[in-house]
Amino acid sequence: MFVSKNLNVNSEGHLTIGGIDTVALAKEYGTPLYVMDENLVRCHCKSFKESIDKFYGGNGLVCYASKAFACKEMYRIVADEGLGVDVVSSGELYTAMAAGTDPKKICFHGNNKTIDEINMALDYGVGRIIADNIYEMKTLDSLCRESGRTADILLRIKPGVDAHTHNFIRTGQIDSKFGFALETGEAFDAVKFALECKNLNFIGLHCHIGSQILDTQGFEAAAEVMLTFIKKIRDELGTEVRDLNLGGGFGIQYTEQDDPLPYEEFMKAVSIVIHEFCEKNNIPLPFILIEPGRSIAAPAGITLYTVGCKKIIPNIRTYVSIDGGMCDNPRYIMYQAAYDAVVANKASEPKNTTVTIAGKCCESGDLIGENMPLQECEPGDIIAVCATGAYNYSMSSNYNRLQKPAVVFIKDGKSRLAVKRETLEDLIRNDL
Numbered sequence: 001m002f003v004s005k006n007l008n009v010n011s012e013g014h015l016t017i018g019g020i021d022t023v024a025l026a027k028e029y030g031t032p033l034y035v036m037d038e039n040l041v042r043c044h045c046k047s048f049k050e051s052i053d054k055f056y057g058g059n060g061l062v063c064y065a066s067k068a069f070a071c072k073e074m075y076r077i078v079a080d081e082g083l084g085v086d087v088v089s090s091g092e093l094y095t096a097m098a099a100g101t102d103p104k105k106i107c108f109h110g111n112n113k114t115i116d117e118i119n120m121a122l123d124y125g126v127g128r129i130i131a132d133n134i135y136e137m138k139t140l141d142s143l144c145r146e147s148g149r150t151a152d153i154l155l156r157i158k159p160g161v162d163a164h165t166h167n168f169i170r171t172g173q174i175d176s177k178f179g180f181a182l183e184t185g186e187a188f189d190a191v192k193f194a195l196e197c198k199n200l201n202f203i204g205l206h207c208h209i210g211s212q213i214l215d216t217q218g219f220e221a222a223a224e225v226m227l228t229f230i231k232k233i234r235d236e237l238g239t240e241v242r243d244l245n246l247g248g249g250f251g252i253q254y255t256e257q258d259d260p261l262p263y264e265e266f267m268k269a270v271s272i273v274i275h276e277f278c279e280k281n282n283i284p285l286p287f288i289l290i291e292p293g294r295s296i297a298a299p300a301g302i303t304l305y306t307v308g309c310k311k312i313i314p315n316i317r318t319y320v321s322i323d324g325g326m327c328d329n330p331r332y333i334m335y336q337a338a339y340d341a342v343v344a345n346k347a348s349e350p351k352n353t354t355v356t357i358a359g360k361c362c363e364s365g366d367l368i369g370e371n372m373p374l375q376e377c378e379p380g381d382i383i384a385v386c387a388t389g390a391y392n393y394s395m396s397s398n399y400n401r402l403q404k405p406a407v408v409f410i411k412d413g414k415s416r417l418a419v420k421r422e423t424l425e426d427l428i429r430n431d432l
């Protein structure tokens with residue numbers, strides 16, 4: 001009935017998340033409100049970790065891609081599950097460190113890391129820096145030299161794999177701002193360059209083929225391409241590549257139309273490719289890293305809104321306006337992303353209408369979705385949008401000077417505030 005397995009309906013006909021009444025949560029904490037189910041986050045962490053254990057004998061590390069959803073509490077939870085994290089900015093790195101993350105388990109990404117960010121990563125002792133370009137390697141090498149340090153690096157490679165996903169979030173192809181291309185020889189030259197840098201320790205390769213990918217073929221193809229490159233490096237440069245980081249991108253169910261795979265299927269399929277290739281070519285099994293973001297955070301979260309005005313435009317459409325919108329969920333305006341919504345206080349009623357859920361920003365495209373099946377609703381009702389745990393809070397903005405919602409975590413029947421709702425005072429804090 002619901003896209004996420006933690007959602008249900010109680011005897012009052014209210015939507016529950018992890019057994020907690022969402023209408024009561026809306027009342028207690030106000031709306032808009034992000035709600036994250038800690039048990040489900042932990043369950044997702046475990047299933048990726050177990051797939052590394054099962055298919056690689058534990059010879060790997062799951063690094064949660066924290067761009068999906070980042071706050072101190074989330075970093076604490078994933079660390080407690082034994083995961084590392086992928087960070088892409090000083091802000092994510094700082095938050096991860098403030099939450100007590102082991103720096104050795106951090107992968108630091110980014111196509112244009114600033115000097116300050118690189119220095120920060122070195123000062124914290126970040127375990128892996130994923131180098132994106134030659135300029136970055138030169139900068140990193142010289143900053144290391146000046147301070148008498150060395151840095152372990154992986155090179156980001158574009159494997160040239162088409163992941164059949166939304167064009168904006170496809171990053172493995174040659175026309176991408178991320179990483180080094182294989183076809184042109186750029187990637188091979190980059191490895192040679194890395195090996196020449198005295199303060200850089202070249203330990204591995206990274207690729208990320210896209211996001212919200214619902215089948216395994218792209219990952220299998222990327223693994224094959226990366227291993228072929230690892231073999232070339234061994235054969236032609238005499239260097240063994242220790243780490244192979246295959247990125248994230250594992251798809252989830254947003255609506256009934258999506259048919260995602262159980263998470264372990266991804267690693268299972270890829271492990272067959274890796275084991276066969278390594279055996280055939282006498283290559284030691286690399287240490288495998290994966291970086292799931294959406295798949296860990298998205299299904300664990302919902303957003304609660306209060307319905308305001310309803311505008312029925314005869315023969316055209318019905319707009320149901322909520323007290324949030326593109327500021328807390330920009331994924332419809334950016335990608336026409338589809339979501340499932342339910343009127344939380346009427347969750348046992350049938351979805352008799354089809355509506356457009358509109359946000360409150362001064363922007364016609366500020367919608368959560370169009371043609372969404374929904375229960376009949378009135379001002380004051382609570383709407384829950386499902387599977388919003390990833391790329392909602394982390395992509396939220398203060399457009400129109402709206403205040404960012406609070407984030408509440410729930411666990412075992414209890415709720416707790418993890419991020420306070422922004423106040424009007426917060427909005428002018430940096431204004432002079």
Ligand code: LLP
Nearest residue numbers: 065208211212248249250291292293294391
């Ligand atoms: N690793 C790297 C290097 C990445 O660039 C990404 C996502 C991930 C891992 C995690 O991918 P995931 O498992 O979450 O698919 N804002 C877009 C998604 C952008 C993804 C960017 N990179 C959205 O809302 O759909």
